[in-house]
Amino acid sequence: xxxxxxxxxxxxxxxxxxxxxxxxxxxxxxxxxxxxxxxxxxxxxxxxxxxxxxxxxxxxxxxxxxxxxxxxxxxxxxxxxxxxxxxxxxxxxxxxxxxxxxxxxxxxxxxxxxxxxxxxxxxxxxxxxxxxxxxxxxxxxxxxxxxxxxxxxxxxxxxxxxxxxxxxxxxxxxxxxxxxxxxxxxxxxxxxxxxxxxxxxxxxxxxxxxxxxxxxxxxxxxxxxxxxxxxxxxxxxxxxxxxxxxxxxxxxxxxxxxxxxxxxxxxxxxxxxxxxxxxxxxxxxxxxxxxxxxxxxxxxxxxxxxxxxxxxxxxxxxxxxxxxxx
Amino acid sequence: xxxxxxxxxxxxxxxxxxxxxxxxxxxxxxxxxxxxxxxxxxxxxxxxxxxxxxxxxxxxxxxxxxxxxxxxxxxxxxxxxxxxxxxxxxxxxxxxxxxxxxxxxxxxxxxxxxxxxxxxxxxxxxxxxxxxxxxxxxxxxxxxxxxxxxxxxxxxxxxxxxxxxxxxxxxxxxxxxxxxxxxxxxxxxxxxxxxxxxxxxxxxxxxxxxxxxxxxxxxxxxxxxxxxxxxxxxxxxxxxxxxxxxxxxxxxxxxxxxxxxxxx
Ligand code: SF4
Ligand code: SF4
Numbered sequence: 001x002x003x004x005x006x007x008x009x010x011x012x013x014x015x016x017x018x019x020x021x022x023x024x025x026x027x028x029x030x031x032x033x034x035x036x037x038x039x040x041x042x043x044x045x046x047x048x049x050x051x052x053x054x055x056x057x058x059x060x061x062x063x064x065x066x067x068x069x070x071x072x073x074x075x076x077x078x079x080x081x082x083x084x085x086x087x088x089x090x091x092x093x094x095x096x097x098x099x100x101x102x103x104x105x106x107x108x109x110x111x112x113x114x115x116x117x118x119x120x121x122x123x124x125x126x127x128x129x130x131x132x133x134x135x136x137x138x139x140x141x142x143x144x145x146x147x148x149x150x151x152x153x154x155x156x157x158x159x160x161x162x163x164x165x166x167x168x169x170x171x172x173x174x175x176x177x178x179x180x181x182x183x184x185x186x187x188x189x190x191x192x193x194x195x196x197x198x199x200x201x202x203x204x205x206x207x208x209x210x211x212x213x214x215x216x217x218x219x220x221x222x223x224x225x226x227x228x229x230x231x232x233x234x235x236x237x238x239x240x241x242x243x244x245x246x247x248x249x250x251x252x253x254x255x256x257x258x259x260x261x262x263x264x265x266x267x268x269x270x271x272x273x274x275x276x277x278x279x280x281x282x283x284x285x286x287x288x289x290x291x292x293x294x295x296x297x298x299x300x301x302x303x304x305x306x307x308x309x310x311x312x313x314x315x316x317x318x319x320x321x322x323x324x325x326x
Numbered sequence: 327x328x329x330x331x332x333x334x335x336x337x338x339x340x341x342x343x344x345x346x347x348x349x350x351x352x353x354x355x356x357x358x359x360x361x362x363x364x365x366x367x368x369x370x371x372x373x374x375x376x377x378x379x380x381x382x383x384x385x386x387x388x389x390x391x392x393x394x395x396x397x398x399x400x401x402x403x404x405x406x407x408x409x410x411x412x413x414x415x416x417x418x419x420x421x422x423x424x425x426x427x428x429x430x431x432x433x434x435x436x437x438x439x440x441x442x443x444x445x446x447x448x449x450x451x452x453x454x455x456x457x458x459x460x461x462x463x464x465x466x467x468x469x470x471x472x473x474x475x476x477x478x479x480x481x482x483x484x485x486x487x488x489x490x491x492x493x494x495x496x497x498x499x500x501x502x503x504x505x506x507x508x509x510x511x512x513x514x515x516x517x518x519x520x521x522x523x524x525x526x527x528x529x530x531x532x533x534x535x536x537x538x539x540x541x542x543x544x545x546x547x548x549x550x551x552x553x554x555x556x557x558x559x560x561x562x563x564x565x566x567x568x569x570x571x572x573x574x575x576x577x578x579x580x581x582x583x584x585x586x587x588x589x590x
Contacts, residue, residue, distance in 0.1 A: 021392060021552035022375045024382055027456040030447045051575075052582055059586040067586070091445025091465030095425075098444045102426035106561045108568075109448050110424035158579070166571035173567035174560045175451040176418065181560060184567035189574035196578050222585050227578070315451060318552065325454070325554035 020318040026325075027176045029315035032308060035089040039082055040168050040304040041198065043116075044191070046079035047164030048199020050123055052220065054158030057150060063216030068154070069130055070206050070217055075161070076127035078202070079120060086116075108170040115167060119160040126153050165195035172311065178245045178324045179314035180307075186238040187307075193231040194266075198300030200224035201270065205293035208286050221289075225274055228296060231303070232267040245320055248313035249306060257306045266299015329477045334434035334499040336472070336539035337486065338506045339408050341551070342513065342521070343493035346377060346406040350389040353488035357473065360386045361463075376404070383409060385461035388470035389485050392551050407551050408485070408494060411436070411457045411470035413539035414559075415531065419469075421561040422452035427467075434499065434539060435472040443467050454535070454557035472540075499539050506541050513543075524548055533558030 020026070053071025056064040087096040100117065104110035129150050169191030173184035180187060200223045207217030235258075239246045249258050273292025277285045314320050329335060354360065363386055373379050376393035383390045394405040417436045420428045427442035428449060438449070438458065445465040449458045458469040473483035481487070486496035495502060506523050513521045524530040525541030529548060533556060548555045 019547075019549050021394070021550070022373075022378075022381075024552055025456060026549075026552050026554055027454065028384075028450045028459050030451045031460055032447060051578070055579060055582040056586050059583060064586050089446075091447065091460050092443065095442075095444035098425040098427070098442060099446070101442070102424075104421075104424055104426065106421035106564070107424045107448070108564060109422065109446065113424055162571075162575035162578070166568075166575060169571060170564060170567040171448075173563040174422065175448075176454040176456075176557065176560055177451050180451075181558070181563055184563035185570035188567035188571040192571050192574045192578070219585055223582055226581050226585075230574075230577075311451075318549075321554055322549050325557050 019322060023318060025316045026318045026321040027315050029177070029312045030175075031091070032089065035085045037301070037304045037308050039085040039089070040191075040308075041301045042078045042085070043082050043168065044165050044195030044300065044304070045198050045202050046075050046082065046123065047119070047161045047166075048195040049075040049078065049203060050119070050126070050157040050161030051165060051196075052161075052199055052203060052223065053126070054154040054156070054161060056216075057154035058158070063219065066216035067203065067220060068150075069134070070203055070210075072123075072126045072130040072157075074202055074206055075123050075157075079123050082116070083120075108167055108174050112167045112171060115160070115163050119164050122153065122156045122160050126150070126157050129153065162192070165199070166192040172307065176321070177311045177315045178317075178320040179242070179248060179311050182245050182324055183238055183241050186234060186241060190231065190234040190238055190303075191307075193227055193234050194300050194303045196227035197224060197231050197266065197270075198297055200227055201293040201296035201300070204289055205297070208289040208293065211286075221274060224293070224296065225271060228267045228270055228299075232263065235262060235303075244323055245314065247317070247320070248310035254306050254309050254313065257302050257309075261302025262299050262306060264299075265295045266302060269295035269299075327482065328480045329433060331432035334539055335477065335497065336413055336435075336499040336502055336541065337410060337483070338495040338497070338502040338541050338543070339410065340493050340495070340506075340509065340543040341405065341407040341545045342543060343491045344391070344406040344408060345491055345493075346391055346393055346404060347490065348380075348391050349488040349490060350408050350485035350494055351380060351387070351391055353484040354389040354470075355387075357476070357484035358388065358471075360388065363387055383411070383457050383459075383469070385459040385468040388468075394546070394550055405546050405550065407542065407544065408489075409551065409553075410485070410540050411472070412455055412525065412530070413470075413472055415536040415539065416534055416559050416561070418452040418454055418535075418560045419449035419458050421559070422448040424448060431474055433472065433474070433477050435474065435477075437471045437474050438467055438469060440466050440468070452560050454533075454554060454560065456552075502541060503537075506543055509543055518545070520546055522548065524553060529555060530557070532556040534562045535559050 049071040053068040057068040087093045099113040169188035172180040200220045203220045270292040273288045277288035376395045378393040380390050390409045392407045396403045413435045427439045443466045458467045460467050482496040486494045510523045522544040524544050525538035531537035
């Protein structure tokens with residue numbers, strides 16, 4: 001018989017009983033790593049570019065049409081790696097179609113899978129329409145049916161794009177991982193803002209590389225700046241509101257990635273590059289755009305990485321779980 | 327003993343009766359044909375955590391006996407508890423599963439259908455108690471089934487059958503809950519402090535979980551056994567996260583529309 005079950009002995013004294021069990025994690029961390037980080041990154045861009053392109057198309061005009069054109073292609077290009085990344089991350093990849101076996105409204109992953117399937121169709125259609133519109137000889141005859149179809153698709157691209165850019169933050173929020181679940185109303189918008197920053201950066205980057213063909217994309221610079229400022233503000237608010245739960249984001253290698261990757265490359269570098277490029281023209285301006293946009297993309301990837309890696313550290317820390325379940 | 331469908335069955339596991347014999351762990355492994363665990367140092371490594379070399383619930387361990395050693399004036403005293411899946415009234419794992427692999431059975435238990443699970447891993451962090459885990463050998467997520475197959479055949483779960491002290495009791499949830507609360511009251515009346523009923527809506531079954539069908543009587547604070555005192559149902563975060571993302575989307579929609587305005 002254990003001594004404590006003997007009523008002769010003194011009752012267990014909570015002071016002598018350690019909080020936690022030999023440091024063993026209270027909850028289990030998910031296996032999600034690089035494939036999911038890469039999916040969050042590419043999916044975020046695919047969603048954000050679709051949203052930006054859809055809105056640009058709806059606003060009308062030649063320069064906006066050129067933004068929508070780049071966005072339509074970029075969205076499909078960044079969406080193509082997504083299904084393979086997600087399927088390879090499954091521990092039983094051959095059963096990926098089971099994702100569409102049921103609709104589970106309490107599972108953001110279930111709703112997200114259906115959303116991704118629908119979004120895939122929208123994005124493919126929108127890139128195809130763009131390719132039709134770009135066929136030689138089309139520009140001059142002004143095909144009304146095609147233009148009307150593109151405009152009809154635009155709101156779907158915008159809505160679906162925002163959904164894809166944002167639902168991944170909801171997936172992480174709906175877990176028991178302290179870092180992901182403590183402030184759901186900040187993590188999800190942070191993911192969305194980061195996707196918008198990466199999405200607009202990829203449009204300005206593509207426009208800078210292809211040059212003349214996408215002059216309108218210059219306007220996306222302002223959106224990019226707004227999104228990176230929003231991302232930085234949300235990141236600070238999120239970290240500040242997490243209290244001790246933010247520990248994995250502040251210490252060690254992941255802390256370095258937050259400071260230099262997310263804030264340095266993701267927010268500061270693009271803003272500095274944008275400020276510098278204002279007074280410049282031609283090649284110098286184009287080079288600054290390329291550097292700034294590339295840095296923003298590095299920052300977007302760093303954010304996805306650090307949220308996943310920090311979530312693992314947070315799940316492994318029993319104290320972090322006790323702090324939110326005390 | 328025939329189990330009736332649509333009746334909620336569960337466990338009441340009593341730490342004050344546990345002698346740490348691990349008959350439940352062994353019976354579970356045998357009935358469910360679970361392999362030995364691989365520790366960080368290979369199979370069946372010694373941990374140095376008192377008599378616990380199992381460490382945690384996982385893909386191949388569905389009952390886990392925890393041992394806590396305390397130095398007392400007369401020597402060493404142990405706290406022991408056999409942990410298990412809680413078969414939550416509102417289960418985070420079931421909420422999260424995108425394939426429908428996880429179902430609620432006619433016995434109100436929570437079971438993973440192995441032939442459906444695609445190893446997405448979402449149920450793993452969605453369980454507030456750290457129960458299911460992906461098995462690296464077969465890629466599927468696994469946990470206690472409350473011996474669904476035995477219940478169908480009118481047998482009680484293997485662990486409860488094997489327990490020599492009735493520390494693990496199997497039965498109808500309502501009756502077990504009543505028995506558990508009575509036992510806690512009786513132990514407290516004996517003058518024992520630090521006795522807790524874990525699995526009601528005050529402790530363990532909190533935050534939208536609405537109670538546990540596998541309940542516990544604890545003789546130390548829950549976190550000594552690595553049980554969270556007041557866990558939350560992860561699903562509760564969907565609404566705030568989705569609404570905040572929607573609001574942010576509306577903000578970006580307006581920002582983008584303003585930026586793209588005024589076209590020549
Ligand atoms: S304890 Fe975890 S695995 Fe068991 S039913 Fe509850 S949420 Fe699911
Ligand atoms: S790992 Fe299997 S059981 Fe768990 S959520 Fe994914 S499909 Fe469902």
